[in-house]
Amino acid sequence: MNPVDIPSVTPLDQILPDEPLLLMGAGPVPVPAKVAAANTVVINHLGSTMARILDQVKSMARYVFQTRSEHIMGVAGPGSAAMEMAITNLVWPGTKVLSINNGFFSGRLAEMAERVGGDVTRVQVPDCSDIDPDELKKLFSKQSFDVLTLVQGETSNTVWNRQLAQVCQLAKQHNTLVVVDAVCTLSTMPLDMDQWEVDAIITGGQKGLSSIPGVSLIAFSQAAWQRIESRTEPMPHWCLDARLARQFWHQKGYHYTAPVSGLLALHEALRLICEESLQGRILRHKRCSSALQNAIESMGLDLYVPKQARLPSVIGIELPADVNGPQLLEHISTVHRVEIAGSFGPNIVRIGQMGEQCRSHHLFRTVHALGASMQTLGAKVDVPAGVAELERSLNHH
């Protein structure tokens, strides 16, 4: 056999752009300088310094989730790993799961539940609309469920389940635990874990929180934790076993080597939220997102989802008939150094409004880049009207 030769590789500084592109897609989002700096540090994952940092991460996470629950944990892995941690610990063969399906990510929760043997009933929500609690009422009157899963915001098609609090209330009346995916929405809009009686909330690092990808957070309610503790079925995942994760997160013990740099970055991201306050941050998101929506419409483009069900954290924009999506993304990136996202289905492009994306200087650059690129590719858009509306909306919020 021939030996494997040393490959010829190009150093990163010759691959990466001199100046980072502006990440205005559906995640990852730009990170503040303090988050980036924290992410360069490696420390002992079991020492007293780490213990102190973990205590702060937990208490800041409690604030961001709006919960007094003890059961807060981080996960080394993407948002999907946190989704899988919630599902795998609460669902086992025969568990009756009601899964509200708005699209790609909510569908993933259902698939995860099926993979661990859950008996899953899917409620398909029509495209461009949010879940109607009355429809759930009918289902609950006929059947009982152990666990209900849903997304607060469906990033893939930009739909917002606005009635989340009512859905939780209904589930509680029927003794059903509620798992909420808040990957793109946490800290961008209200979500009160204790008040709404949510049993598990999942978030990733790279969206609403404006931290790095690959380190995620999860919170379980006391009721969810009781179910986890009472489990007698074998737990198929070792890394995602919440009872093992508790050794690291709550007992200063070893589970697996923690992603220390990512946890330091998460610490900084959470600290910046505390500094700004949740209320201030949610207001900033509201102001920026609605100004962006107004600007896009004033340019002559259409938003994909009607206002009632429209997610503010990720905006879906319909492509004019004569504009090709991939060509638009390529043009806006190479010419304007702005990255926006395509989609997994509908003929739309998506612009994120999560964390650091909600800054007025980023919005001016993005609105101009989008309009100018559309124009170059042959669409009739009024770029100055869009920019003027952005200015007006930001000032009048």
Ligand SMILES: *Cc1c(COP(=O)(O)O)cnc(C)c1O
């Ligand atoms: C991005 C996203 C996920 C998945 O997060 P990853 O970090 O890509 O695994 C899950 N749910 C929602 C709502 C998301 O926006």
